[in-house]
Amino acid sequence: MRTLIIHNPKSGFGSDAVFQFERALVRAGDECVLRVLEEGFEASETCRDANRFDVVVASGGDGTVAALLHALAGTDVPVCVFPSGTANLLAANIGNAPEPSALARACRKGKTATVDLGEISWEDERGVRGTRGFALMSGTGFDAQLMQAALPNKAIMGQAAYFAAALSNPRPTVERFRITVDGAVHEREGITCLVANNAMIQGDIELIPDCRMDDGMLDVIVAETSDAAQLLKPLAFGLMDRTGKVMGRPHLESFRGREIRVEVDRPVALEVDGDVIPGLVTSYDARVLPGAARIVVDSMGPYASGDDGPSRFGGSDVIAYPDA
Template identity: 35%
Template sequence: MLHTGAVDGGDDKRPVTADNHTPRSAVVVNPVKVTDLDDFRRTVDGALAAAGWPEPTWYETTVEDPGRGQAAAAVEAGAEVVFACGGDGTVMACVTALAGTDVALAVLPQGTGNLLAANLGLSNDLAAGLEVAVERGMRRLDVGAVGDQCFAVMAGMGFDAQMLDSTSETTKRRIGWPAYLVGAAKHLRDRPMRVSIRIDDGPPLRRRARSVLIANVGRLQGGVRLLTDAEPDDGWLDVAVLTPRTLGHWLAMGWAVLRRRDSVPRMEVLRGRKVVITSNRAQPRQLDGDLIEPGRSLKAEIRPESLWLCVPRPERHPDLSVDAGAAAERGERLVEEARRE
């Protein structure tokens, strides 16, 4: 079942197909993110049963292990689909465990700022996440690797990680993803970092940047699309170098992003398969919206077509979130059917 290195994207190897009516599944849940775990479990078990799936195996994350070990145990036990239920840290841990295997990841977001869920158009909609999985829309995605960890959406160094670090959990619970704007406002006037950026075997590029993002997919918190050309399975990492220096620069850049302009002022876009960022001083860093230890460098490389992901149909659409709204409506009917039984 396990692969090493890159794998091809042949549909003949997909873990759950239309003729497999009883796929084995597991749920990796962060109990801290779920208000009523017993009710949550009844809802998930009931919806999967209504769809004809057998009862999943449940694994709870811990402070010491946010999901990687649990997802690996699910793979070892024969799961064909692993549901990641939690915030960015839980999802990223499951991505790391499942990359390179023929086991699919399904996202049931329970955090307030889940980056992968935002790119799937799922928000915190449990019904939509369940429906996307049971409809068997699947796509093999690239992942980025930073050391022994993998990310599905993006890694970052500088302002983006500062914003995450300055956003309180209380505010996120109260107002959702707009809480990140509050965290961002605290750092708009911070001094830039001096960075060297090496793409593949090219010469180092030197910049004074506020943030450098290494992206596999282009959406940020709240579904805002930063990189319009980023594709999740094209074998490339898209690198955004943000160089605003004044509040006016930030406003111009934000307006262009919101308007989905092809050219964004104060943002340089590069592309490569291996990216090394080196700063003149230690910087906060993040993977898929989850903070990692600060450091002076961030090294990422692409692992093409390494992860099976449950996505809304049609699964080959360039936008991973296409049909997510309709899937949510169908999912509500599935959940209601489960509750009647």
């Protein structure tokens, strides 16, 4: 088995769990390459030789992993998402058992699922154009402001930095959004507008129902409120109805499509999978990349069949699940 581990040591708290994973994974005769990222890394260059490996392990936060998945889009190389960031929402959405030994076992089993990615393009107020891939959510408004405000405290506070940032800005600016979804135009006012490939947040709460990474669609989510405190209502509903299919999500409206354009009346910040883009934008375009990524899954997650099946690479029988 040939494995390439790509690790971002600056993500999250700089956990050493990826090294525990490596020890659990490797067997006699294997080849394992550990590639540690530098600040400002170029994802396509980092993944230049990915095709010579049986599996690539993307270790970092959601932004790092999404960039690597986008660089590998269409290559059919299996990617194991290893949670080394602050929130690790992508790993939570995939639903694999998160312990290092469990992920090592999943890699040796070799079960995979094909999922979509999103791609977002923009031009900032200086005329600089950019394109990024995203696996979860990207958008403008209050969410981007939160990411920006939380950045200085993430290394110390972890996920609590986001809540502290929200409390510091209880009355965010209401924006006017012009949203074009597959040619249909919708004009809405609210504090944030997100484009989502998957919309499950902390606590396994789905912001909207049936937003999956394998449906060939993106979802646009608008928070139609003028007060950040009002967002507590859909979160409270989410604690009682995590899927949103029974009680709905007050103050949240959504649209679904493949090609999306979002325009704003004034320059605002833009975030892509939790990373705030330099500069301000007045519009962006997003599109779905159907089936662009092949991810490693275990038998417990929502993107895998329940049959554990035979091990593709062998040796998985000696890697026990935690506390097994």
